[in-house]
Amino acid sequence: MTDAPMTAQAASTATAGDILSHHLTAQAGAFLRALPLAVGEVGARPGAASVVPSAGTADLLRAVRRVGGLLHTFGSVFEQTWAQESRTELRWLLNLLALEPGYVRRSARLLGALDSLSGSDPEGTGMLAGHAGAPKARALLDRQLTLARTRAHSTVLQELRSARLHALADRMTLLVGEAPLLEPAGGRAPTVLLPQAAAAFAVLSATAQQLPLHRAATPYGGNGLRRLGAVPAARGTVDADTALAADDAPWARLRILVKRGRYALEVCGRPSSELDELDAVLARQQEAADAAVTAATAARTPRITPATAYVLGVVHADQRLEVESARYAFGRRWSDLQPGPDGWPEFPVEARGHSVAPRTV
Amino acid sequence: MTDAPMTAQAASTATAGDILSHHLTAQAGAFLRALPLAVGEVGARPGAASVVPSAGTADLLRAVRRVGGLLHTFGSVFEQTWAQESRTELRWLLNLLALEPGYVRRSARLLGALDSLSGSDPEGTGMLAGHAGAPKARALLDRQLTLARTRAHSTVLQELRSARLHALADRMTLLVGEAPLLEPAGGRAPTVLLPQAAAAFAVLSATAQQLPLHRAATPYGGNGLRRLGAVPAARGTVDADTALAADDAPWARLRILVKRGRYALEVCGRPSSELDELDAVLARQQEAADAAVTAATAARTPRITPATAYVLGVVHADQRLEVESARYAFGRRWSDLQPGPDGWPEFPVEARGHSVAPRTV
Numbered sequence: 084m085t086d087a088p089m090t091a092q093a094a095s096t097a098t099a100g101d102i103l104s105h106h107l108t109a110q111a112g113a114f115l116r117a118l119p120l121a122v123g124e125v126g127a128r129p130g131a132a133s134v135v136p137s138a139g140t141a142d143l144l145r146a147v148r149r150v151g152g153l154l155h156t157f158g159s160v161f162e163q164t165w166a167q168e169s170r171t172e173l174r175w176l177l178n179l180l181a182l183e184p185g186y187v188r189r190s191a192r193l194l195g196a197l198d199s200l201s202g203s204d205p206e207g208t209g210m211l212a213g214h215a216g217a218p219k220a221r222a223l224l225d226r227q228l229t230l231a232r233t234r235a236h237s238t239v240l241q242e243l244r245s246a247r248l249h250a251l252a253d254r255m256t257l258l259v260g261e262a263p264l265l266e267p268a269g270g271r272a273p274t275v276l277l278p279q280a281a282a283a284f285a286v287l288s289a290t291a292q293q294l295p296l297h298r299a300a301t302p303y304g305g306n307g308l309r310r311l312g313a314v315p316a317a318r319g320t321v322d323a324d325t326a327l328a329a330d331d332a333p334w335a336r337l338r339i340l341v342k343r344g345r346y347a348l349e350v351c352g353r354p355s356s357e358l359d360e361l362d363a364v365l366a367r368q369q370e371a372a373d374a375a376v377t378a379a380t381a382a383r384t385p386r387i388t389p390a391t392a393y394v395l396g397v398v399h400a401d402q403r404l405e406v407e408s409a410r411y412a413f414g415r416r417w418s419d420l421q422p423g424p425d426g427w428p429e430f431p432v433e434a435r436g437h438s439v440a441p442r443t444v
Numbered sequence: 445m446t447d448a449p450m451t452a453q454a455a456s457t458a459t460a461g462d463i464l465s466h467h468l469t470a471q472a473g474a475f476l477r478a479l480p481l482a483v484g485e486v487g488a489r490p491g492a493a494s495v496v497p498s499a500g501t502a503d504l505l506r507a508v509r510r511v512g513g514l515l516h517t518f519g520s521v522f523e524q525t526w527a528q529e530s531r532t533e534l535r536w537l538l539n540l541l542a543l544e545p546g547y548v549r550r551s552a553r554l555l556g557a558l559d560s561l562s563g564s565d566p567e568g569t570g571m572l573a574g575h576a577g578a579p580k581a582r583a584l585l586d587r588q589l590t591l592a593r594t595r596a597h598s599t600v601l602q603e604l605r606s607a608r609l610h611a612l613a614d615r616m617t618l619l620v621g622e623a624p625l626l627e628p629a630g631g632r633a634p635t636v637l638l639p640q641a642a643a644a645f646a647v648l649s650a651t652a653q654q655l656p657l658h659r660a661a662t663p664y665g666g667n668g669l670r671r672l673g674a675v676p677a678a679r680g681t682v683d684a685d686t687a688l689a690a691d692d693a694p695w696a697r698l699r700i701l702v703k704r705g706r707y708a709l710e711v712c713g714r715p716s717s718e719l720d721e722l723d724a725v726l727a728r729q730q731e732a733a734d735a736a737v738t739a740a741t742a743a744r745t746p747r748i749t750p751a752t753a754y755v756l757g758v759v760h761a762d763q764r765l766e767v768e769s770a771r772y773a774f775g776r777r778w779s780d781l782q783p784g785p786d787g788w789p790e791f792p793v794e795a796r797g798h799s800v801a802p803r804t805v
Contacts, residue, residue: 199670203682207671208691210736210764213683302663303769308762309560310568321564322574330569375571382754389753393743396757401669403571404765408664 099160099275100268104260106153106350110146111258117142118252121180122243128236140180147177150258152346156283157276162263172251179242185373186232190225192374196401197221197394211397216390220398223381223391280347287340291417294333299407300414307407308400323379331372334410338365357420361413368409375402460521460636461629465621467514467711471507472619478503479613482541483604489597501541508538511619513707517644518637523624533612540603546734547593551586553735557762558582558755572758577751581759584742584752641708648701652778655694660768661775668768669761684740692733695771699726718781722774729770736763 120139128137151173154166200209201217211217242248267275295312298304311330345358382395481500489498512534515527561570562578572578603609628636656673659665672691706719743756 199666202670203687207666208673208682208687209670209684210668210672210688210760211684212672212687303765303772305560305568307571308758308765309563309570311571311573312569321569323569323571326564326569326573327571382750387750389743389748389750392750392754393757393760396754396759397669397761398757399571399754400758400761400765404664404669404761411664 097272098269099157099272100262100264102272102276102350103153103157103160103264103268104262107150107262108259110149110153111255113142114146114150114255115252115259117146125183125236125239125243140184144177144180147173147180148342149346149349150255151177152343153350156343156347157279157350159279160265160268160275162265165263169254172247172254176248176251179239182235183232183239186228186235188370189374189377190228190232192370193224193228193377193398193402194221196374196405197224197398200397200401201394211394214390214394216388216392216394219388219391220381220394223384223387223395224377224398227381227384228377276351280351283340283343283347287337287344290333290337290340294337296414296417298414299410300418302411304407306410307403307405324376327372327376331369331406334365334368334372338362338369341365357416361416361420364409364413364416368406368413371402371405371409375399375406378402458633459630460518460633461623461625463633463637463711464514464518464521464625464629465623468511468623469620471510471514472616474503475507475511475616476613476620478507486544486597486600486604501545505538505541508534508541509703510707510710511616512538513704514711517704517708518640518711520640521626521629521636523626526624530615533608533615537609537612540600543596544593544600547589547596549731550735550738551589551593553731554585554589554738554759554763555582557735557766558585558759561758561762562755572755575751575755577749577753577755580749580752581742581755584745584748584756585738585759588742588745589738637712641712644701644704644708648698648705651694651698651701655698657775657778659775660771661779663772665768667771668764668766685737688733688737688740692730692767695726695729695733699723699730702726718777722777722781725770725774725777729767729774732763732766732770736760736767739763 117139121137121143122139124137124139151170154161154170154173158166197211197217197220199207201211201214201221202209203212295306298310299306304310311326312333341358341362345355345362348355348358378395378399382392382399387395478500482498482504483500485498485500512531515522515531515534519527558572558578558581560568562572562575562582563570564573656667659671660667665671672687673694702719702723706716706723709716709719739756739760743753743760748756
């Protein structure tokens, strides 16, 4: 992301196309700079080393998310087929790149939780301190996550040499300065962009309202462990995996919408630290939910000892408690930010009728 | 407890001995009325039936707790050896009588938790819904708790026919109208009783201040699962049982002090619904902590399946979460009630310098 601010004067006469081209050029440039770095990093990394996601990959993910978000939120000003295809390819790369760092984070989370639960630090002894199953469960989780990560690494290595990635890079090269805009892009930026950003926030609000946020904002309501959301249209027996997946899905969707909202506000020159925080809280929620699934899956490994299984049960519950805790944090923040049906207070109120002055593009 | 209020006028000239004798006569009378009922109930009850503690036993426990509390809090006005012996015998009966109802409540709590965690109610599916280990873990817990309860029942049956109980009943008979008071009992009630009640509250406040109440009042602080209190003076390896016992002990002590405070306020004619609520919250805290120990112990049963052990791990964590939730509730209420080092706001401030007018005795 370059730090070339447009002046307020320039922005006041800018068209929607100017603003969007400016953003897309910057992000496509970031994409093209980060891509060779990311490819080099993945290639240089031994499969099972315990590294944090490296700078090139992080920058690439950042650019991919923003370009995809803009093409979605302000979709009506772009050539439809092109925008749709671009989003599909960006989503493919996003899922691919996120795979390995995701396993690294999940491993750190689960092994950290186990160490904390079985730790005997005087300042915070865990309920599994000294338990015979703790080292066994730790080794099992470590082994399974390392294996998953190694597999992900091979997949990523292979795909990073694919024609599909080269085609996407070509697409990004064309985007620098030359986004295929439709006629409405010639309109004034606020007139064209604000309603589309507002629509993104309306979807976010509507989705949030479907969630039991009031319940989540009351601590210890049992949302994570005992009172999972209803499984839609499921007849017959409901198993825990189905129930947990159905419970987590709307929160995962909410996170996507919060991210789109963040990127839309960046385009409108009003990046919001509150949205950044909500995004971080939802990331914690999702990582804990995913880690809980990993613990439950590990507990189904054949021939483990009862002590190992017992420890994995505690870890599973602990991660569901983390889910509940993150939802509580979200529910509290959201109720402060979301006063009514008028939408996001930060954005349309201040920006409507004024020039849109992007602070950073 | 009789409902014979002393008039404010009578109370204003009452001595400390008048007030205490009045209370002890009422409670000893309640003891003597409830005792044969309780004995009959225990004898009539089949060992393993799933009944709630019956009225006679509940009344007897109520009287035993109050007499014991008064003899402790206002100990300086009673003949020392007599008061000490009486408290020892009352504590023996209290522990004996509380045993069986305790197992009944623990069974209801643990099986209820398991049913909630493994339930597939559309309004609240649990994280163990449909899990193969859930019915096995339920049967195991039910079997172990029924056995413990049957053993407790036999012990109670035997002790209720003992010479020790008859001696205690004789002691209570003598207490009706004839508490062995020392000379200070002749002083005016407020002058003698208020400093002793205030001392009880000072101990309560000091004990509460030793607890991490500030941390407990922040939700999801990990107090129940990950950050148990320090194990005092323990060198070498700390196991979870020791850590959990050390973590729970000060909270159990706090509950005793809250109860003493309640009974002291009753003597002073100012029963406090806030203290009643704190007592109830601490009862929940303690029952969850005890239930967690039972789940952990059941998980050590030889030859259980990993699925059973896994479910017991989740139940254990769930009950520790209940512990954390109850401590949170206590921490919130306590900070509202406990404004500073001046002690309990309800009691010495309003009562000091005025007559003590018991509302019920």
